[in-house]
Amino acid sequence: MNSLFVDNTVFITRLKAGHIGRLVQALFEEWHGFEPWSSVDKIHAYYGRCLKDDELPLAFAAVDDSGILLGSATVKRHDMESFPQYEYWLGDVFVLPEYRGKGIGRRLVAHCIGAARSLGIKFLYLYTPDVQIFYESFGWAVVGRHFHNGEWVTVMRLDVDKV
Numbered sequence: 001m002n003s004l005f006v007d008n009t010v011f012i013t014r015l016k017a018g019h020i021g022r023l024v025q026a027l028f029e030e031w032h033g034f035e036p037w038s039s040v041d042k043i044h045a046y047y048g049r050c051l052k053d054d055e056l057p058l059a060f061a062a063v064d065d066s067g068i069l070l071g072s073a074t075v076k077r078h079d080m081e082s083f084p085q086y087e088y089w090l091g092d093v094f095v096l097p098e099y100r101g102k103g104i105g106r107r108l109v110a111h112c113i114g115a116a117r118s119l120g121i122k123f124l125y126l127y128t129p130d131v132q133i134f135y136e137s138f139g140w141a142v143v144g145r146h147f148h149n150g151e152w153v154t155v156m157r158l159d160v161d162k163v
């Protein structure tokens with residue numbers, strides 16, 4: 001499967017039902033220590049909610065030219081209960097381990113910014129434990145640090161119109 005992947009053949013689409021099984025398995029393996037990702041059933045139910053047309057959460061999939069899932073990211077509302085004043089968030093940015101470092105994360109994030117812009121979203125928030133530099137390269141700025149789901153994370157804000 002890996003050998004078929006060439007990084008100039010990445011497409012970003014809406015997440016489809018057929019992607020969910022692989023995505024759930026990979027997310028559970030990576031993040032099961034964090035409460036929202038601690039059960040396969042819970043993750044499955046979450047992505048099921050992402051399949052509804054034109055309603056947040058909107059999940060996007062990176063796929064290769066055979067339709068193989070490479071990664072996913074979501075535009076969602078209120079990802080952190082501690083910040084009810086921050087409405088729109090980029091979340092669940094995830095590239096399957098075997099496809100990392102090939103520009104797929106960057107493609108997914110750029111696509112989500114474009115989706116947010118077309119929805120009229122002005123500010124897009126996110127939190128990250130350890131890849132602040134990755135998001136700063138798009139223009140996200142640090143809002144603060146917060147203890148969340150058992151770890152310290154950096155909360156960041158993007159002014160979508162300035163990208």
Ligand SMILES: CC(C)(COP(=O)(O)OP(=O)(O)OC[C@H]1O[C@@H](n2cnc3c(N)ncnc32)[C@H](O)[C@@H]1OP(=O)(O)O)[C@@H](O)C(=O)NCCC(=O)NCCS
Pocket residue numbers: 093094095096099100101102103104105106107127128129130131133134
């Ligand atoms: C973080 C992640 C989404 C990046 O996706 P990717 O496809 O591997 O990244 P890309 O190849 O698009 O790299 C984009 C840039 O980010 C940098 N980068 C990637 N992973 C990084 C990391 N873990 N730490 C710091 N920088 C990183 C790359 O060096 C690259 O920089 P460049 O464009 O200047 O060369 C991916 O590694 C992943 O899924 N990690 C596990 C889950 C995770 O941490 N998600 C983010 C939650 S906030």
